[in-house]
Amino acid sequence: GPKVLQIPSHQIIDMGQMVTLNCDPVSNHLYFYWYKQILGQQMEFLVNFYNGKVMEKSKLFKDQFSVERPDGSYFTLKIQPTALEDSAVYFCASSLQGISNERLFFGHGTKLSVL
């Protein structure tokens, strides 16, 4: 079936540095999402992105976070600067329509370790 690819699978970074997580969504999908999962806990919504704009974001989407998808390339999550509490697995997802209408396709996740 359709696949969402995330690069890299694991990123280790020093606190205060910048990190960019990359996502290659399903090719014809229009809505893109980032979720955060701390080990052993549930997945929590960060942000939804459509037509070049953030449609909805949660309290977890701090000012240090930003998303973009320049010219149909990777959908990225940038954290600058990183903090220890940003350590988690970040999941990218995509859908053709908005979430209320259909399922999301998730990537395998990028494990971010902030030291």
Place this chain on the structure above:
Amino acid sequence: AQRVTQVQPTGSSQWGEEVTLDCSYETSEYFYRIFWYRQLFSGEMVFLIYQPSFDTQNQRSGRYSVVFQKSFKSISLVISASQPEDSGTYFCALSELGGYKLTFGTGTSLLVDP
């Protein structure tokens, strides 16, 4: 406010048994959907089934079905003829009509013994 609760942190069954995983939720919206996903040990999230709030009929998809009790804001996932490959963590998630996010429960980790 949206909230999803899964009170069973773990579950187990024997090969071939039917398994029921419970979920309750809170929403003030009339139109919403409840999704069930399974997270594999690799981390991948696999979609299983969803139930729209306006449909009184319990949804079925292969070996998966749900028992939807709208008045109690409760929904259970039923896995028939469970297999060891069904082992993993099962998440219930809520989306409200017009919204852009899924609110997940804390998950139930299922182990099916061979």
